Amino acid sequence: xxxIVGGVTTSHIPAIGNAIAKELFEDPYWKPFFDGYPAVRAWxxxxxxxxxxxxxxxxxxxxxxxKMPTFSVxxxxxxxxxxxxxxLQPLPPYPGxxxxxxxxxxxxxxxxxxxxxxxxxxxxxxFTVPMSLLWPDRAxxxxxxxxxxxxxxxxPLPTPARCFKLGQAIGRAxxxxxxxxxxxxxxxxxxxHQLDGERAGFINKAFDLMCLEKIVDEPExxxxxxxxxxxxxxxxxxxxLILWLIMRGALGDKVSKVHSNYHIPISNTGAGLLVxxxx
Ligand code: DHB
Ligand code: FE
Numbered sequence: 001x002x003x004i005v006g007g008v009t010t011s012h013i014p015a016i017g018n019a020i021a022k023e024l025f026e027d028p029y030w031k032p033f034f035d036g037y038p039a040v041r042a043w044x045x046x047x048x049x050x051x052x053x054x055x056x057x058x059x060x061x062x063x064x065x066x067k068m069p070t071f072s073v074x075x076x077x078x079x080x081x082x083x084x085x086x087x088l089q090p091l092p093p094y095p096g097x098x099x100x101x102x103x104x105x106x107x108x109x110x111x112x113x114x115x116x117x118x119x120x121x122x123x124x125x126x127f128t129v130p131m132s133l134l135w136p137d138r139a140x141x142x143x144x145x146x147x148x149x150x151x152x153x154x155x156p157l158p159t160p161a162r163c164f165k166l167g168q169a170i171g172r173a174x175x176x177x178x179x180x181x182x183x184x185x186x187x188x189x190x191x192x193h194q195l196d197g198e199r200a201g202f203i204n205k206a207f208d209l210m211c212l213e214k215i216v217d218e219p220e221x222x223x224x225x226x227x228x229x230x231x232x233x234x235x236x237x238x239x240x241l242i243l244w245l246i247m248r249g250a251l252g253d254k255v256s257k258v259h260s261n262y263h264i265p266i267s268n269t270g271a272g273l274l275v276x277x278x279x
Contacts, residue, residue, distance in 0.1 A: 003181070004184070006258070010130050011189065018088060050181045069149075071166060072121070073116070074146055077098055079127070079145060081123055100177060104170065113169055160230065164219060166249065186247065187246055188240075193235050193238055204233055207233045216274075223245055259273075259275040
């Protein structure tokens with residue numbers, strides 16, 4: 001049977017992609033951020049996942065404001081990355097696992113989550129930046145991917161409680177898949193940041209650190225916030241925390257913390273990182 005071995009949450013800021021391309025790993029601005037990642041890669045080397053379910057939000061590359069599905073699951077053989085206008089060089093396509101995708105979609109719809117199934121899907125920095133941080137050696141990249149895109153862009157956004165439950169449903173779906181596969185769940189985005197309007201540049205370090213702590217053993221506490229609470233406490237784009245809650249829901253009740261890192265600011269964002277292992 002398939003098994004979720006653990007989860008990783010990480011910010012997905014586009015500037016990180018440019019810093020990787022320029023190899024700014026020792027640059028004083030970037031070093032405290034990049035220093036968080038070798039421990040994640042060491043853990044991935046140990047658990048050796050076959051598939052990564054990548055929960056992220058599309059920022060306008062694949063869906064735009066005219067059509068904005070709440071929850072979408074990729075069911076393609078591969079996922080193309082395209083130019084988003086950040087100066088990032090598009091990366092080669094990411095391999096999919098359509099069979100597991102369809103199992104996930106069928107199981108989620110049977111579980112009353114009405115999913116937009118995507119047999120073609122382009123992935124943006126919300127997906128590619130975390131993949132580059134976790135699997136920098138593209139030649140050695142054998143992990144298959146399933147993109148799960150969640151609307152964090154155009155209100156109404158799904159509530160944190162709904163997202164936590166979606167994560168639990170993803171966990172049940174993976175556990176009921178007959179193939180022997182090790183699955184890691186990524187929740188990308190966050191932590192606090194606001195990119196536009198009067199509060200542009202808003203970061204709430206105390207809130208971010210509280211989230212990094214509570215999501216380990218008391219995720220229900222975070223799932224009780226409303227979207228408006230999150231916008232107030234974490235900034236308009238800090239609502240991306242709902243993606244972390246989906247990851248956490250998928251992991252089940254008991255997890256252990258393997259590693260975490262927090263650094264501010266990276267491009268006006270509270271850059272959070274957390275690795276959790278399933279019990
Ligand atoms: C930026 C973009 C993001 O999608 C994000 O989550 C954080 C920061 C940015 O443009 O800086
Ligand atoms: Fe984002």
